[in-house]
Amino acid sequence: MNQYPAPYLSLKKETLSTLFEDISQRPDIEACGVLLGSIDAHGNWHVDQAYPLRNTAASPVYFEFAPDELLQIELLSPGQVIGVYHSHPTGFPRASATDCENMQRVNQDQQIPWAWIIIRGPFDAASLHTMHGEITPSSMIAYHHFECTGLKIIPIVIQSS
Template sequence: MIVLPADTRETILERAREGDPDEICGVLGGEYEPDGKSRVHSQYPTENVAETPRTRYEIDPEEQLAIFERLENRGEEIVGFYHSHPRGPPRPSATDEAQATWPDRSYVIVSLEPLVIGSWRWRTESDGQFERERVGGD
């Protein structure tokens, strides 16, 4: 399970609406609890630098590295990433699955039609498959 505070959820939803028709993306910082739950404390919006931002997302590697350093300086872990599917479902596309490189991190996906937030974890112990996880709030 990933715990997204209400203000973080609203910020991500608003970014997704404002970014339409392009996909938006960002990084989630926080902590892992002993029961495996991840709790989001911060979100870092990033620019989508994909060649086709209406159907793909890509975080600039230098921007991503700078965010990782900020998280480390704050004592937070990388608990996941988020992006939107303006015209698609809140589940990983075939491209999302093929490009997943962070095992045991959450991939939060915002669908605008209908407006839904889904979350998935890419698990190495399940042959690199995505597993749906519950999204909770504070």
């Protein structure tokens, strides 16, 4: 029997380090990338690694992947892209209207079952210092836009290995 509510998103503890490194290198724009792993038979996302991608918008309030980088990772890791992440350096703690529209478009219109993680800032030097090199679950929120119930928050579970 599973100890977590379904559906949920599990992240390896090591993945948090990758996310922290990415946001600390791009504290003033939305850092973004893909989540690699698998989706189990119960619809839970199991993230094995995060892979940063360039934000071609270079914006603190919007992200857009470099299409060639996204295609490259999809070709190198077929079937393993199970979601995306991006940061909100301004500290906005939930999905923006643009985020919600993109989630609905990708999850429903395009039938891509990605989970979406948002990491909220701020990411100034003092904030990054107090994070001690790691993102905490309280600074992240995950979403998925389901066909019947719409946009829902997905619980995030941190796995030690």
